[in-house]
Amino acid sequence: TLDSNNSVTNQGAITIDDANSVAGILAHGGNTGAITNSGTISVTDSTVSTTPPYTSGLWRFGIRVDGTTPFNGSISQTAGSISVIGNNSAAIDVDAGLGAGGTITIASGSSLSITGANSYGILTNGAVSGGISVSGGITALGTGAFGIGLNQSVGTQLYIDSTVSATGFNSTTRPTTTAGFQALTAADLGLGGSGVYVGGSVGQGVYVDTAGKIESFGSAPAMLIGPSSGSAVVGLSPSGGAGLLIYGAVEGNGVYDNFNSVGLEIGVQGGSVTVNGGVSVIGGIVSANAYAHNATAVILSPGASVPSFLNTGSITATVLAGQGANADVGGDATAIVDAAGTLTSLQNNNNITATTVSGKAVAIDLSANTAGVTVSQEPSGSATVPKIVGDILFGSGDATLQLDAGTISGDVAFGTGNNSFEISNGATMVGGLTNAGNSLALNVSDGRLELTNTGSVNLSSRAIGKTGEIDFAIDGQAGQASSFYVVGATVVSTGGKIGLDFTSKLTQADTFTLIQNATPSELTSPPVAIGDVPYFYNASVTTDSASGTVSVAIHPRTAAESGITVGSSTFNQIFAAFDRDPSIAAAFNGAFNQPAFAHLYEQMLPDYAGGLFEILAEGTDALARAQQTSALAYTGSHDGAWLEQI
Numbered sequence: 001t002l003d004s005n006n007s008v009t010n011q012g013a014i015t016i017d018d019a020n021s022v023a024g025i026l027a028h029g030g031n032t033g034a035i036t037n038s039g040t041i042s043v044t045d046s047t048v049s050t051t052p053p054y055t056s057g058l059w060r061f062g063i064r065v066d067g068t069t070p071f072n073g074s075i076s077q078t079a080g081s082i083s084v085i086g087n088n089s090a091a092i093d094v095d096a097g098l099g100a101g102g103t104i105t106i107a108s109g110s111s112l113s114i115t116g117a118n119s120y121g122i123l124t125n126g127a128v129s130g131g132i133s134v135s136g137g138i139t140a141l142g143t144g145a146f147g148i149g150l151n152q153s154v155g156t157q158l159y160i161d162s163t164v165s166a167t168g169f170n171s172t173t174r175p176t177t178t179a180g181f182q183a184l185t186a187a188d189l190g191l192g193g194s195g196v197y198v199g200g201s202v203g204q205g206v207y208v209d210t211a212g213k214i215e216s217f218g219s220a221p222a223m224l225i226g227p228s229s230g231s232a233v234v235g236l237s238p239s240g241g242a243g244l245l246i247y248g249a250v251e252g253n254g255v256y257d258n259f260n261s262v263g264l265e266i267g268v269q270g271g272s273v274t275v276n277g278g279v280s281v282i283g284g285i286v287s288a289n290a291y292a293h294n295a296t297a298v299i300l301s302p303g304a305s306v307p308s309f310l311n312t313g314s315i316t317a318t319v320l321a322g323q324g325a326n327a328d329v330g331g332d333a334t335a336i337v338d339a340a341g342t343l344t345s346l347q348n349n350n351n352i353t354a355t356t357v358s359g360k361a362v363a364i365d366l367s368a369n370t371a372g373v374t375v376s377q378e379p380s381g382s383a384t385v386p387k388i389v390g391d392i393l394f395g396s397g398d399a400t401l402q403l404d405a406g407t408i409s410g411d412v413a414f415g416t417g418n419n420s421f422e423i424s425n426g427a428t429m430v431g432g433l434t435n436a437g438n439s440l441a442l443n444v445s446d447g448r449l450e451l452t453n454t455g456s457v458n459l460s461s462r463a464i465g466k467t468g469e470i471d472f473a474i475d476g477q478a479g480q481a482s483s484f485y486v487v488g489a490t491v492v493s494t495g496g497k498i499g500l501d502f503t504s505k506l507t508q509a510d511t512f513t514l515i516q517n518a519t520p521s522e523l524t525s526p527p528v529a530i531g532d533v534p535y536f537y538n539a540s541v542t543t544d545s546a547s548g549t550v551s552v553a554i555h556p557r558t559a560a561e562s563g564i565t566v567g568s569s570t571f572n573q574i575f576a577a578f579d580r581d582p583s584i585a586a587a588f589n590g591a592f593n594q595p596a597f598a599h600l601y602e603q604m605l606p607d608y609a610g611g612l613f614e615i616l617a618e619g620t621d622a623l624a625r626a627q628q629t630s631a632l633a634y635t636g637s638h639d640g641a642w643l644e645q646i
Helices: 178-182 568-580 582-589 594-603 619-628 631-635
Strands: 006-010 013-017 022-028 032-037 040-044 060-066 071-077 081-085 090-094 104-106 111-115 120-124 132-134 137-141 146-150 158-160 163-167 196-198 206-208 213-217 223-225 230-234 244-246 249-257 261-266 271-275 279-281 285-291 295-300 308-311 314-320 333-338 345-348 351-356 361-366 373-377 387-389 391-394 399-403 407-409 412-414 419-423 427-431 433-435 440-451 455-459 461-475 480-486 490-492 497-504 510-517 537-544 549-556
Touching: 006 022, 013 022, 022 032, 022 040, 022 071, 032 060, 040 060, 060 071, 060 081, 071 090, 081 090, 090 111, 104 120, 111 120, 120 137, 132 146, 137 146, 249 295, 295 314, 333 351, 361 373, 361 387, 391 399, 399 412, 412 419, 419 427, 433 440, 433 455, 440 455, 440 497, 461 510, 497 537, 497 549, 568 582, 582 594
Parallel strands: 006 032, 013 040, 022 060, 032 071, 040 081, 060 090, 071 104, 081 111, 090 120, 104 132, 111 137, 120 146, 132 158, 137 163, 146 196, 158 206, 163 213, 196 223, 206 244, 213 249, 223 261, 230 271, 244 279, 249 285, 261 295, 279 308, 285 314, 295 333, 308 345, 314 351, 333 361, 345 373, 351 387, 361 391, 373 399, 387 407, 391 412, 399 419, 407 427, 412 433, 419 440, 427 440, 440 461, 455 480, 461 490, 461 497, 480 510
Antiparallel strands: 146 163, 249 261, 261 285, 285 295, 314 333, 351 361, 461 480, 510 549, 537 549
């Protein structure tokens, strides 16, 4: 016990068994000194249980600072370990706070472990006037157990460069057999706390370095930032222009069926938190993985104020099917959701992905935004091609989507604000496009917009650059197409292309209006080039300046128009049947020129053994052959047919 102005150093072993309300090292607040441990501190039960409940012990601590006034000094774990088994316990507990620049340091190679309900690896109920640096591992096991719980402020920086893990599960390994799942009990599936909880202000930000890995197994966020009452501020890190810097990993893992997972959550109900400079994921990972339930990698909850988000790493939310009765059950996957509506800038230079076996897959949800936001995808500066996989949802605020590199694979839904969407530098978007208002300026200056939804979209202006292409969706069976109603100017530069994407087969000639200008004189278009059109179809484009429309006439090709000589007698039968297998349909819809089409068509003919239409009858073989020599692989390009304007 340190009850005077002095220091305590442990280089040996401190062991306490079967006692409650005890500490390996106890320091009273109001004194000045230092606490250093390079040995071992063990406060446990003499007989250790490996199944929950793990202990009946209470109020056990490795190192504790108590009292009502701060201890003026630091706590340093320079080597060795602290192991505590107890409920309402902690490996390191700072109740009174640390004054006079006091710090907490867990050095590399050392470790803290805590087992018990409502317990902590590190717990602070008093302010730490200096910083907290964690380079040694921390593990927390038990219902409501946290790796690090900071209920009060940290004067400088919270730095993490090791694994900090928390779970209430008895095992964090998912069973691989039915028997393994059936053997699970409710006690095995306790709900743990977060790997790291920051409930107070942090003067110089939170920094997760490259070796840092914050993880939770269960439904608690791996990292949770924000007080449950009052307000807190996370200041700028001296290492970069953000309050939260993630070079390492923050990972939420549901592990078992019906447990949602969250990677990073900022904002707690009842309180408010401001993260100055926002969040920067610099080559790091933020992820959430769930089975038969929802997964959210990043959530900015009400009460959070986060102005910007930069990602040069990987942000992923993944939902997989469950086991047994949950074999067909998924959930919603969301990579980033700003429920607080405070983001004004979100930039991606690498990977933002949401995937699910069933349910919604949303990459970026900004539907709560009312003040305006800009989302941009920029070149990575390396060989990495940036991508966004999943839907993008905007709110009523003015929204700008700038796609300057890579791909977007998912739907984009604009709200009622003054919106703009530009594709440049050869970037590509494949998905549906909707606009709840009338103001959306669309400019495909250099790249491709491949629409997958039909119906009309209201635009305030539209432009296609000389190296731009918009592919409109055609639902042949329903006789519908995607289209634009433009109240402002429509400009198509020489070389700009219009392509067609078929969501279902067109069996007879039809004409679709793709662009309708409210004011015909605002339609400016030279002869329009048809871009990518599946070669099963012939298409011609018509621009009518008097009515302000651009339309396309389409009809299925005949064998003669297709240039088919070998097997031409079966052409109609093959056309009638090619869409029965989704993979074969996709292959034909990706054959945009005659050589690619002919190469694929030949695979549909009876083989030399005479098995008539075997490729259709045997779907597995059809899929393999079509994919191995797909039209894209054969041609190596997206060459289209150039058609003169009528």
